[in-house]
Amino acid sequence: MAPGLQEYVLGGGDETGGAALRDALEPAFSVVEDRGSAGARRLTWLDTFDWRLYRAGLVLAHEQARRAGRLLLTASDGTPVAEQSAPAAQPRRPTLELPAGPVWDRIASLVSPRALLPMARAVSTASVTRLLNADGKVVARLVTDAARVSAAGCEVDLPVRLAIAEVRGYPGQARRAARLLAEAPGVSAATQSTFAAALQASVAVASLLLRLLDTLEQNTDGVLRDIDTEFLHDLRVSVRRTRSAIKLLGDVLPADLADQYAAEFKWLGDLTTPTRDFDVYLLGFDSMAASLVAASPADLEPFRAFLARRRAREFRRLAAALSSPRFRTVTEHWRKALVEVRDARPPRKTKSSPNRPPTAADLAVSRTERAHRRIVTQGRAIDQNSAPESLHNLRKRGKELRYLLEFFAPLHDPVAYRKVVSDLKQLQDVLGEFQDSEVQREELHALADAILAERAAPAATLLAMGELAAHLAESQAEARADFSRRFTAFASPAGLQRFTTLLGRADQ
């Protein structure tokens, strides 16, 4: 789609719609079809499995037109960002990197280490209509785009998309055309739906858990095929969020459902930990090796090989578990139970129970407030002499609050939400640094023992690993020193006021 002021969709079919558009625009412009402009393009949209480009406001498409290929990177409103030529053949397989060029330069750090997958294909036929002023000058263009999209085995004709493209120096005319277009019968602005605040709490929680289950299942195949490391990461995040939601919101579900599945999801979470730990080591290996001062990066190579062997062993275990009947049963039964809750009829008001059941908004306020209160209380109790466990526990509470904020994000005012999340993120970063350094240091000791027992590497490797352990101890000490400053900012009167504002608005 060409860049435009606003995109619209046309209902009611192309044939009747074309005449309606002409009628709408003709009072202000002479409308002339540009005969040379129509052309078919084959498009393949590429993105990572978790839609990193889309979430960053970018759209990447491979375009095949007139036997040539191009990669087009645009902002979500269609504004061009970068472009590079590409082979004409449509991409069909996941790829970890694109050929060097302006598009890859712009997105490499954003998508890495994820693979780019063909997400959807379309054959699109665009045509251009020229809008002329009284002098016969083109002052704007109407671009219509009819596309047949295929994704996930289905083919659909998309509603015809319309956009007004501006001609340089005539912005007023383009705005005028867009206004007339928006008023034409059958034309509506391309928008998206929103979350309903009035949703019954149990229905909202079941819907939320179903979405998390969708993510978990969508990532399973990618984990089993080992396409890239982030499938496992995302699967773990969906498990962790499910566990938090069960713990913090599970009481609104029917009796025992939460208790029953809490144990199953703990099993699933534990199952994925060893492989992910090795992934984290291997992903950060080069920067870790570069930080060595006394030892040389080459000394660490036997350690890398050791990690890769261990990772392969753990991955086989994980793959076996994800293919097991237990995993299938858990996910199938969990889905069935959640669908029942989501689709249950709302309880009717009777004289004996005149109160309405709690809504999603009620739940958002009460649980988020409670989680926040807990962090403030526990954080204030921490001083220089507190044990590391107290910081670890605070980190868990921070994650719970973050998940609650994210679960109910559509209910909050976006500005207030951004401020609160930003405060919390700063605190979480320092707590994460503290704990990750400690855990990694302990693991490093255990791995050194294993290497020694297996005689898998020379002494130089162990010495280099010792230096890594020293770096980690240093980062941990810095994080500890930074904690009180971050927490004071988080629990300051201004920080608390931002939180009150957020919940005040969610309640309305």
Added chain:
Amino acid sequence: MKIYATYNIKGGVGKTTAAVNLAYLSAADGDRTLLWDLDPQGAASFLFRIKPRVKGGGQALIRGTKTLDGAIKGTDFDRLDLLPADFTYRNMDLLLGRKGTHSDPKHGEPKHGEPIHRIAHLLQPLAGEYDTVFLDCPPSISLVSENVLHATDILVVPLIPTTLSVRTLDQLTDFVASFNGHRPQIRAFFSMVDRRKSLHREITTDLWKQRPDVAQTAIPALSLIERMSIERAPVSAFAPRSQASRAYQSLWSELRPAPAP
């Protein structure tokens, strides 16, 4: 950014039609092209159906209170933009010569602060946006034309085959040769040639022998070229296979930079 200017001291020699057609062909070649209609009569603006008006007039552009960028209009053709004429351009000589239009020498660029370098200086910020710029100059010898001569890489001079025109070309060549530093390359071509007139045939043949900087392509006097003012478009846009269109294409292939090997 390559800068061409179509220029002749005399009016009515096919200067604007050359600028419009060559700029169109440059854009059709794939170059991002800008045509600046410097003639207050606004003929090039008229041919592209664009109103000959610039907000704030020539004064705002020359003084730098408005940028050229903000005054540019898109034509009906891909990659071809136009900076329209304005009636205030008739006073451009005064504007260019006036104090306060110069860059501050303390902040560098003292050379560009001189009145004769003002247009070159104004075009500089557009270097990233356009590959080719055409300047369509008013017919005269003035501070404007002198500015244009200093800004230009290639000076395209249409010549009607008359003895006086040839003399004017010699004068122009001498004048450019007197410049210190940057000198534009002069590329003349015969315009409005009527092969039925023996004088036209004689003069073209003689001058081709004497001056290698005169293009081999001659633009004939054709009613189709005059028709541009009715169609309000370049000939190659409304009659791409015509003799007139072929003549401008052949001229452009002589004038445009050689394609990279």
